[in-house]
Amino acid sequence: MPLSENARPTTLPDEAADASQRGCRVPVVVETPQHSGLTSPLDYLAPTALPAGTLVRVPLGRRTVLGVVWDTPAAGPDALPDEQLKPVAEVLDGLPPLPADWRQLVGFAAGYYQRALGEMALMVLPPELRQLDATQWGRREKRLHKAVASHDDRVATAERPPLTPQQADALAALAEPGSPKPFLLWGSTGSGKTEVYLRQAERALEAGQQVLMMVPEINLTPQLEARVAARFADRRIVSLHSGLTPAQRLRNWLMAHYGHADLVLGTRLAVFTPLPRLGLIVVDEEHDPSYKQQDGARYSARDLAVYRGHLHKVPVILGSATPSLESWFNALPPSEGGTGRYRRLAMPARVGDGNMPTVRVLDLSRAPKPARGDTAPPLARELLAAITERVERGEQSLVLLNRRGYAPVLQCGDCGWKSGCPHCSAWRVFHKVDRTLRCHHCGFTERVPRACPDCGNQDIAPVGRGTERLEEQLAEALPGARLGRIDADVTKHKGALEAQLASVHAGEVDVLVGTQMVAKGHDFRRITLVAAVNPDAALFASDFRAAERQFALLLQAAGRAGRDAGVAGHSEMWVQTWHPMHPLYQALRRYDYADFARQQLKEREMAGLPPYASLAMLRAEGRTQEAAQAFLLEAARLAQPHAGEAVRLYPPVPTPVQRVANVERAQMMIESPQRLALQRFLAAAHPVWLAQAQQHRRSGLMRWAVDVDPLAI
Numbered sequence: 001m002p003l004s005e006n007a008r009p010t011t012l013p014d015e016a017a018d019a020s021q022r023g024c025r026v027p028v029v030v031e032t033p034q035h036s037g038l039t040s041p042l043d044y045l046a047p048t049a050l051p052a053g054t055l056v057r058v059p060l061g062r063r064t065v066l067g068v069v070w071d072t073p074a075a076g077p078d079a080l081p082d083e084q085l086k087p088v089a090e091v092l093d094g095l096p097p098l099p100a101d102w103r104q105l106v107g108f109a110a111g112y113y114q115r116a117l118g119e120m121a122l123m124v125l126p127p128e129l130r131q132l133d134a135t136q137w138g139r140r141e142k143r144l145h146k147a148v149a150s151h152d153d154r155v156a157t158a159e160r161p162p163l164t165p166q167q168a169d170a171l172a173a174l175a176e177p178g179s180p181k182p183f184l185l186w187g188s189t190g191s192g193k194t195e196v197y198l199r200q201a202e203r204a205l206e207a208g209q210q211v212l213m214m215v216p217e218i219n220l221t222p223q224l225e226a227r228v229a230a231r232f233a234d235r236r237i238v239s240l241h242s243g244l245t246p247a248q249r250l251r252n253w254l255m256a257h258y259g260h261a262d263l264v265l266g267t268r269l270a271v272f273t274p275l276p277r278l279g280l281i282v283v284d285e286e287h288d289p290s291y292k293q294q295d296g297a298r299y300s301a302r303d304l305a306v307y308r309g310h311l312h313k314v315p316v317i318l319g320s321a322t323p324s325l326e327s328w329f330n331a332l333p334p335s336e337g338g339t340g341r342y343r344r345l346a347m348p349a350r351v352g353d354g355n356m357p358t359v360r361v362l363d364l365s366r367a368p369k370p371a372r373g374d375t376a377p378p379l380a381r382e383l384l385a386a387i388t389e390r391v392e393r394g395e396q397s398l399v400l401l402n403r404r405g406y407a408p409v410l411q412c413g414d415c416g417w418k419s420g421c422p423h424c425s426a427w428r429v430f431h432k433v434d435r436t437l438r439c440h441h442c443g444f445t446e447r448v449p450r451a452c453p454d455c456g457n458q459d460i461a462p463v464g465r466g467t468e469r470l471e472e473q474l475a476e477a478l479p480g481a482r483l484g485r486i487d488a489d490v491t492k493h494k495g496a497l498e499a500q501l502a503s504v505h506a507g508e509v510d511v512l513v514g515t516q517m518v519a520k521g522h523d524f525r526r527i528t529l530v531a532a533v534n535p536d537a538a539l540f541a542s543d544f545r546a547a548e549r550q551f552a553l554l555l556q557a558a559g560r561a562g563r564d565a566g567v568a569g570h571s572e573m574w575v576q577t578w579h580p581m582h583p584l585y586q587a588l589r590r591y592d593y594a595d596f597a598r599q600q601l602k603e604r605e606m607a608g609l610p611p612y613a614s615l616a617m618l619r620a621e622g623r624t625q626e627a628a629q630a631f632l633l634e635a636a637r638l639a640q641p642h643a644g645e646a647v648r649l650y651p652p653v654p655t656p657v658q659r660v661a662n663v664e665r666a667q668m669m670i671e672s673p674q675r676l677a678l679q680r681f682l683a684a685a686h687p688v689w690l691a692q693a694q695q696h697r698r699s700g701l702m703r704w705a706v707d708v709d710p711l712a713i
Helices: 014-022 100-112 117-123 127-131 134-149 165-174 193-206 218-231 246-258 268-272 301-312 325-331 381-393 467-477 496-505 536-540 546-558 583-589 593-607 625-643 675-699
Strands: 024-030 042-046 055-060 063-069 183-187 210-214 237-240 263-266 278-284 316-320 343-347 358-363 396-400 409-412 429-431 436-438 445-447 460-463 483-486 511-514 527-532 572-577 614-622 653-660 663-672 701-708
Touching (some): 024 117, 127 246, 165 343, 210 301, 301 316, 358 583, 572 583, 583 593, 625 675
Parallel strands (some): 210 278, 483 511
Antiparallel strands (some): 024 063, 409 460, 429 436, 436 445, 653 663
16 A cells, blocks of 8 residues: 655645545655655645656655656555645656556566665656756757757668678577577677677667667777667667766657667666667676666666566577676576576687687796895786787787776885775775875875874885886886876776777777776777786685686686787787686686686585575664674564574674775675575565664664675675
């Protein structure tokens, strides 16, 4: 039964009273804070019945907010009478109601990820739409229709490249009739997965359908957008991601909702775009953790894309050279221990039959040691010689170090002081360019002190190495080489990333230093050598997904080399390591993802970890660590009766970085071998935790949230 909007009973004006006599009760979802407990639609009155999905503006307390008319049936006999309900303030006329499948997707996401229905529904709408009243909406609508009428219908000019046999086989499988399973397109880097996406999109567009293509990060969107625009110049293509202005995002969303846009390119939030003629969903680099929202409603866009494909009965293509173990498990037949829910399409060969780069694992324990007092060189002598050879031949090299800044920490050699953050349990990173110490968690920044704050020693030195320091050291080791760097610091200004990439593509950079930003999705034609400088840290991390992520990163990085068949024969991937015999590196040398996945799945099964179990994390933030953990302990006690034998609650512990911006954080893991049992438990426990949180706010609890299917524990 929907809740009634009765938080502030007031005497209704005459027009509202008249509406109560002649109006209809309508359920409306609005965005409300979690602690309010308003998780269901609220009842309002409208002069006439409004279709579900209609956007309206309604009073909520002292504000007027945007809401969506929902499908919930009329209130029962226990609800407040009509004369005590508030009227709908405005209806956004002319905007088609949000369709039933969109509402079903939002309802599923809200229930599965344990969020309020109104929070989920309003969160996924364009921010600017939430601010418009009926008059402002009318002006926007006229502007939109004028833009549609003036669209320049061009003719596609890009030629379609010939298909490889593997691409042809994949497209033939995608064309088979019947109820489609999700397809896992497992193709090596450079195998032409994007061409398969484009050919399948062409089929959908010719059938009068719309296509949704998703990429994990904004910096990959312009590259794919340019390629799609060249292929489908006669089609309307829009992009949806956080890099757009609010006005651009609203216009593109409306183009999709009205059905004017033929193809939508976007990041994770694009999965909620209403598309009346949806015929295909593509999730590129499906393994990427960026598809999982890390705050607020912690949804997985990849998993929701699969669910949306099921709702629409349309094909979903999950593409990756290194699939997530969950997707790989779902693509394994039951005879091999998997579920068989997905159909795997393999494309192991590169376009042009070029070889993958030869992987050279360099044992650092056998490398010459630096003389006493000297700093260890960033790259081993053999690797520097290989890069020098590339520079002399006019080829490019990529050096991967997944740590930005100059050094992870500054340290005093006399007293041991380190550049810790006063607001977080983390070190502040030294950035030499602007001589600052910067916390990458809370953003707190200070100038580098002239001397040690504790003992006054002026000899404080950087410890460790980031991309900024690596670039400086390589410039000394490779005189005459043109160096470039791509990381979050260099590309934070608008247009900086595009400019850096353009210089690499133009051959103006000999050695490119970068973080994981450059390891995936980019088509660098001149790079023939990739080097991983410090990959060992992930081998012994506490996170059970660390090895999976590291293998994916290294294999994706290797795929940046030798993409032009003419240079593939002498392309190389160098890995500097203290553990050359580690199974991860041995599998990487053979490019044997299947063997790596088999090893990892065996370990996961023995440990009872996903995909053999379902997890949720109850996270709490408080003024003190004691307050956060006290809430979690009480939450476990109160929810235990709902757990039964199928759900296990672990003791609460601090998060890996337990203090951020002076807020203490703790978490409690909840595990079940059955996904349905975990969902039932969370649904039963959520109201209990909601009531409990109200009491704990007096004792220092600040926020709490449930993270279903967490990426890290």
